[in-house]
Amino acid sequence: MKIATSRRSALQWTFAIGFSLGVAALGMKPAAADALENITKAGVIKVGIFEDFPPFASLGSEMKIEGYDVDMAEKLAAALGVKAELVGITGQNRIPQLSEGKVDILLSIGFSEERAQVVDFTKPYAPYYIAVMGPKEIEVKGPADLAGKTIAVNRGTLEDTEVTKVAPPTADIQRFTDYAGVISAFLSGQSQLMVVGNDVGATILAKNPKIEPVEKFLLLTSPSNMAVKKGEAALQAKVDEILAGMKKDGTLNDMAVKWLKQPLAKDF
Secondary structure (H helix, E strand, O other): OHHHHHHHHHHHHHHHHHHHHHHHHOOOOOOOOOHHHHHHHHOEEEEEEOOOEOOOEEEOOOOOEEOHHHHHHHHHHHHHOOEEEEEEOOOOOHHHHHHOOOOOEEEEEEOOOOHHHOEEEOOOOEOOEEEEEEOOOOOOOOHHHHOOOEEEEEOOOHHHHHHHHHOOOOOEEEEEOOHHHHHHHHHHOOOOEEEEEHHHHHHHHHHOOOOOOEEEEEEEEOOEEEEEEOOOHHHHHHHHHHHHHHHHOOHHHHHHHHHHOOOOOOOO
16 A cells, blocks of 8 residues: 555656646746735735724724724725725734735835835825924924923834934933833823824824824834735735725825824825
Protein backbone atom coordinates (compact mmCIF):
# COMPACT_ATOMS: atom_id res chain seq x y z
CA MET A 1 0.00 0.00 0.00
CA LYS A 2 2.82 2.38 0.86
CA ILE A 3 4.53 1.66 -2.47
CA ALA A 4 1.29 2.34 -4.40
CA THR A 5 0.73 5.60 -2.53
CA SER A 6 4.30 6.68 -3.18
CA ARG A 7 3.97 5.94 -6.91
CA ARG A 8 0.68 7.83 -7.10
CA SER A 9 2.25 10.84 -5.36
CA ALA A 10 5.20 10.72 -7.76
CA LEU A 11 2.86 10.61 -10.76
CA GLN A 12 0.83 13.53 -9.38
CA TRP A 13 4.02 15.55 -8.82
CA THR A 14 5.26 14.77 -12.33
CA PHE A 15 1.91 15.81 -13.80
CA ALA A 16 1.92 19.07 -11.81
CA ILE A 17 5.42 19.96 -13.02
CA GLY A 18 4.52 19.09 -16.59
CA PHE A 19 1.36 21.20 -16.46
CA SER A 20 3.25 24.19 -15.04
CA LEU A 21 5.91 23.92 -17.73
CA GLY A 22 3.21 23.65 -20.38
CA VAL A 23 1.49 26.77 -19.11
CA ALA A 24 4.79 28.64 -19.10
CA ALA A 25 5.62 27.46 -22.60
CA LEU A 26 2.31 28.73 -23.91
CA GLY A 27 2.78 32.06 -22.20
CA MET A 28 -0.34 31.47 -20.10
CA LYS A 29 -0.90 32.87 -16.61
CA PRO A 30 -3.14 31.39 -13.93
CA ALA A 31 -6.34 33.41 -13.48
CA ALA A 32 -5.83 36.02 -10.76
CA ALA A 33 -8.46 36.41 -8.09
CA ASP A 34 -10.30 39.72 -8.22
CA ALA A 35 -11.33 41.05 -4.80
CA LEU A 36 -14.11 43.28 -6.14
CA GLU A 37 -15.63 40.39 -8.08
CA ASN A 38 -15.35 38.10 -5.06
CA ILE A 39 -17.03 40.68 -2.81
CA THR A 40 -19.89 41.07 -5.26
CA LYS A 41 -20.37 37.31 -5.55
CA ALA A 42 -20.25 36.77 -1.79
CA GLY A 43 -22.58 39.68 -1.10
CA VAL A 44 -20.32 40.78 1.77
CA ILE A 45 -17.34 43.11 2.20
CA LYS A 46 -15.15 42.31 5.20
CA VAL A 47 -13.95 45.59 6.67
CA GLY A 48 -11.07 45.70 9.14
CA ILE A 49 -11.53 48.35 11.85
CA PHE A 50 -10.10 49.20 15.26
CA GLU A 51 -12.93 48.43 17.68
CA ASP A 52 -11.80 50.77 20.47
CA PHE A 53 -10.79 53.91 18.61
CA PRO A 54 -13.34 56.65 19.36
CA PRO A 55 -14.78 58.51 17.56
CA PHE A 56 -13.93 56.20 14.64
CA ALA A 57 -15.26 53.09 16.37
CA SER A 58 -16.32 52.22 19.91
CA LEU A 59 -19.21 50.74 21.86
CA GLY A 60 -22.15 53.14 22.07
CA SER A 61 -24.80 53.54 24.75
CA GLU A 62 -26.79 50.64 23.29
CA MET A 63 -23.71 48.38 23.40
CA LYS A 64 -23.41 48.47 19.63
CA ILE A 65 -20.23 49.50 17.89
CA GLU A 66 -20.54 52.92 16.26
CA GLY A 67 -18.43 55.72 14.86
CA TYR A 68 -16.98 57.27 11.74
CA ASP A 69 -15.47 54.00 10.48
CA VAL A 70 -18.68 52.08 11.14
CA ASP A 71 -20.64 54.58 9.08
CA MET A 72 -17.99 54.42 6.36
CA ALA A 73 -18.17 50.62 6.23
CA GLU A 74 -21.95 50.80 5.82
CA LYS A 75 -21.69 53.45 3.09
CA LEU A 76 -19.13 51.37 1.18
CA ALA A 77 -21.26 48.25 1.43
CA ALA A 78 -24.39 50.09 0.27
CA ALA A 79 -22.56 51.55 -2.73
CA LEU A 80 -21.30 48.08 -3.67
CA GLY A 81 -24.71 46.50 -3.17
CA VAL A 82 -23.47 44.14 -0.43
CA LYS A 83 -23.48 43.84 3.36
CA ALA A 84 -20.69 45.05 5.63
CA GLU A 85 -18.99 42.58 7.96
CA LEU A 86 -16.89 44.36 10.58
CA VAL A 87 -13.70 42.56 11.57
CA GLY A 88 -11.70 43.71 14.59
CA ILE A 89 -8.03 44.40 13.91
CA THR A 90 -4.97 45.60 15.81
CA GLY A 91 -2.00 47.67 14.74
CA GLN A 92 0.09 44.51 14.66
CA ASN A 93 -2.19 42.14 12.75
CA ARG A 94 -4.03 44.41 10.34
CA ILE A 95 -1.73 44.10 7.33
CA PRO A 96 -1.37 40.30 7.69
CA GLN A 97 -5.17 40.07 7.97
CA LEU A 98 -5.45 41.90 4.64
CA SER A 99 -2.67 39.97 2.92
CA GLU A 100 -4.18 36.64 4.00
CA GLY A 101 -7.66 37.58 2.75
CA LYS A 102 -9.27 37.67 6.19
CA VAL A 103 -10.44 41.19 5.41
CA ASP A 104 -11.08 42.87 2.06
CA ILE A 105 -10.20 46.39 3.13
CA LEU A 106 -8.62 48.22 6.07
CA LEU A 107 -9.81 51.51 7.52
CA SER A 108 -7.86 54.07 9.57
CA ILE A 109 -4.44 53.45 8.10
CA GLY A 110 -2.03 56.28 7.39
CA PHE A 111 0.03 56.32 4.22
CA SER A 112 3.73 55.52 4.38
CA GLU A 113 6.22 54.48 1.72
CA GLU A 114 7.03 51.34 3.70
CA ARG A 115 3.37 50.26 3.88
CA ALA A 116 2.89 51.09 0.21
CA GLN A 117 5.27 48.24 -0.60
CA VAL A 118 2.79 45.68 0.74
CA VAL A 119 -0.68 47.28 0.35
CA ASP A 120 -2.37 49.68 -2.04
CA PHE A 121 -3.91 52.85 -0.62
CA THR A 122 -7.15 54.55 -1.56
CA LYS A 123 -7.61 58.30 -1.49
CA PRO A 124 -7.94 59.79 2.02
CA TYR A 125 -11.37 59.33 3.56
CA ALA A 126 -10.96 61.06 6.92
CA PRO A 127 -8.88 63.98 8.14
CA TYR A 128 -6.32 63.28 10.81
CA TYR A 129 -4.07 65.92 12.25
CA ILE A 130 -2.37 66.92 15.47
CA ALA A 131 -3.21 70.35 16.82
CA VAL A 132 -2.59 72.62 19.77
CA MET A 133 -5.96 73.17 21.46
CA GLY A 134 -7.04 75.56 24.17
CA PRO A 135 -9.72 77.96 25.42
CA LYS A 136 -10.87 80.73 23.12
CA GLU A 137 -9.59 83.41 25.48
CA ILE A 138 -5.95 82.27 25.27
CA GLU A 139 -4.23 83.89 22.31
CA VAL A 140 -2.08 81.29 20.55
CA LYS A 141 -1.44 81.54 16.82
CA GLY A 142 1.87 79.73 16.41
CA PRO A 143 4.82 78.08 18.18
CA ALA A 144 6.20 81.37 19.52
CA ASP A 145 2.98 81.91 21.47
CA LEU A 146 3.62 78.70 23.46
CA ALA A 147 6.25 80.58 25.50
CA GLY A 148 5.34 80.52 29.17
CA LYS A 149 2.32 78.26 28.61
CA THR A 150 1.61 74.90 30.26
CA ILE A 151 0.94 72.22 27.63
CA ALA A 152 -0.38 68.70 28.25
CA VAL A 153 0.76 65.85 25.98
CA ASN A 154 0.77 62.06 25.97
CA ARG A 155 4.37 61.03 26.67
CA GLY A 156 6.31 59.50 23.79
CA THR A 157 3.61 60.07 21.14
CA LEU A 158 3.79 62.05 17.91
CA GLU A 159 2.10 64.87 19.80
CA ASP A 160 4.98 64.92 22.28
CA THR A 161 7.62 64.76 19.54
CA GLU A 162 6.06 67.46 17.36
CA VAL A 163 5.40 70.04 20.06
CA THR A 164 8.84 69.49 21.59
CA LYS A 165 10.40 70.36 18.21
CA VAL A 166 8.78 73.79 18.04
CA ALA A 167 8.07 74.89 21.61
CA PRO A 168 10.21 77.73 23.02
CA PRO A 169 12.44 76.89 26.01
CA THR A 170 10.07 78.64 28.43
CA ALA A 171 7.10 76.43 27.47
CA ASP A 172 6.18 73.99 30.24
CA ILE A 173 5.41 70.68 28.51
CA GLN A 174 3.58 68.41 30.95
CA ARG A 175 3.86 64.77 29.91
CA PHE A 176 1.27 62.20 30.96
CA THR A 177 1.18 58.42 30.54
CA ASP A 178 -2.13 58.34 28.65
CA TYR A 179 -4.77 60.52 27.01
CA ALA A 180 -6.98 60.33 30.09
CA GLY A 181 -4.26 62.19 31.99
CA VAL A 182 -3.90 64.78 29.24
CA ILE A 183 -7.63 65.41 29.11
CA SER A 184 -7.98 65.56 32.89
CA ALA A 185 -5.13 68.07 33.19
CA PHE A 186 -6.67 70.29 30.55
CA LEU A 187 -10.24 70.12 31.86
CA SER A 188 -9.12 70.81 35.44
CA GLY A 189 -7.05 73.82 34.43
CA GLN A 190 -3.74 72.21 35.41
CA SER A 191 -2.63 72.72 31.80
CA GLN A 192 -3.60 75.76 29.74
CA LEU A 193 -3.24 73.95 26.43
CA MET A 194 -3.14 70.39 25.15
CA VAL A 195 -1.72 68.78 22.04
CA VAL A 196 -3.91 65.97 20.67
CA GLY A 197 -5.14 64.45 17.44
CA ASN A 198 -8.48 65.61 16.06
CA ASP A 199 -9.96 62.26 17.09
CA VAL A 200 -9.20 62.86 20.78
CA GLY A 201 -10.39 66.46 20.45
CA ALA A 202 -13.70 65.28 19.02
CA THR A 203 -14.14 62.80 21.87
CA ILE A 204 -13.59 65.55 24.44
CA LEU A 205 -16.19 67.78 22.80
CA ALA A 206 -18.70 64.92 22.61
CA LYS A 207 -18.34 64.02 26.29
CA ASN A 208 -17.99 67.58 27.61
CA PRO A 209 -20.36 69.76 25.56
CA LYS A 210 -19.81 72.77 27.85
CA ILE A 211 -16.07 72.70 27.18
CA GLU A 212 -15.28 74.25 23.82
CA PRO A 213 -11.55 74.15 23.19
CA VAL A 214 -10.57 75.58 19.84
CA GLU A 215 -7.75 74.54 17.55
CA LYS A 216 -4.97 77.09 17.75
CA PHE A 217 -2.65 75.77 15.04
CA LEU A 218 -1.70 72.47 13.39
CA LEU A 219 1.50 70.61 14.14
CA LEU A 220 1.10 67.67 11.77
CA THR A 221 -1.35 66.60 9.08
CA SER A 222 -1.64 62.93 8.08
CA PRO A 223 -5.07 61.97 6.64
CA SER A 224 -6.51 58.49 7.16
CA ASN A 225 -6.69 56.22 4.14
CA MET A 226 -8.13 52.81 3.38
CA ALA A 227 -5.93 49.99 2.15
CA VAL A 228 -6.61 47.03 -0.13
CA LYS A 229 -4.49 44.01 -0.91
CA LYS A 230 -1.57 44.73 -3.21
CA GLY A 231 -2.58 44.52 -6.87
CA GLU A 232 -6.35 44.80 -6.34
CA ALA A 233 -6.66 47.72 -8.74
CA ALA A 234 -10.37 47.23 -9.48
CA LEU A 235 -11.38 47.43 -5.81
CA GLN A 236 -9.03 50.35 -5.21
CA ALA A 237 -10.52 52.29 -8.14
CA LYS A 238 -14.09 51.49 -7.09
CA VAL A 239 -13.52 52.72 -3.54
CA ASP A 240 -11.94 55.92 -4.86
CA GLU A 241 -14.99 56.40 -7.07
CA ILE A 242 -17.31 55.95 -4.08
CA LEU A 243 -15.29 58.42 -2.00
CA ALA A 244 -15.40 61.00 -4.80
CA GLY A 245 -19.20 60.69 -4.86
CA MET A 246 -19.42 61.07 -1.08
CA LYS A 247 -17.32 64.22 -1.20
CA LYS A 248 -19.39 65.67 -4.02
CA ASP A 249 -22.80 65.06 -2.42
CA GLY A 250 -21.70 66.19 1.06
CA THR A 251 -21.97 62.79 2.76
CA LEU A 252 -18.32 62.79 3.82
CA ASN A 253 -18.62 66.28 5.28
CA ASP A 254 -21.74 65.26 7.22
CA MET A 255 -19.82 62.35 8.73
CA ALA A 256 -16.97 64.64 9.75
CA VAL A 257 -19.36 67.05 11.48
CA LYS A 258 -21.19 64.18 13.19
CA TRP A 259 -18.18 62.29 14.51
CA LEU A 260 -15.18 64.66 14.37
CA LYS A 261 -17.13 67.80 15.34
CA GLN A 262 -15.54 69.75 12.48
CA PRO A 263 -16.44 70.18 8.80
CA LEU A 264 -13.93 68.96 6.27
CA ALA A 265 -11.32 71.45 5.19
CA LYS A 266 -12.02 72.98 1.80
CA ASP A 267 -8.92 71.41 0.31
CA PHE A 268 -9.57 67.90 1.71
